Amino acid sequence: SGCCLRPFSCELGPLSRPDGSAAFLQGDTSVLAALYGPAEAKGNRELPERAALEVLLRPKVGLPGVVERSREQLLRQTCEAVLLGRLHPRSSISLVLQVLGDAGSV
Helix, strand or coil: CCCCCCCEEEEECCCCCCCEEEEEEECCEEEEEEEEEEEECCHHHCCCCCCEEEEEEECCCCCCCHHHHHHHHHHHHHHHHHCCHHHCCCEEEEEEEEEEECCCCC
């Protein structure tokens, strides 16, 4: 029925290379998240007072478009609100999200 939430699950640490990772599943929508950092910021990405956060949202197929860029900005702003970036000045943190399946819950 249309009144119920789709079942949600999360698996922590499915990837070994990133500093942190998680797989999210809601109904038939699945997203894999990888977190890298904090690491030394390169070039103009360095912020003297806090960590620079980069969020990349990769669609299941094709290149990121306007919708993905808008979602990246929303996710970055949301994460920056809870991230203790001042503990890691002049560093960078990257969050990469790969959509594996999109049934409307992204």
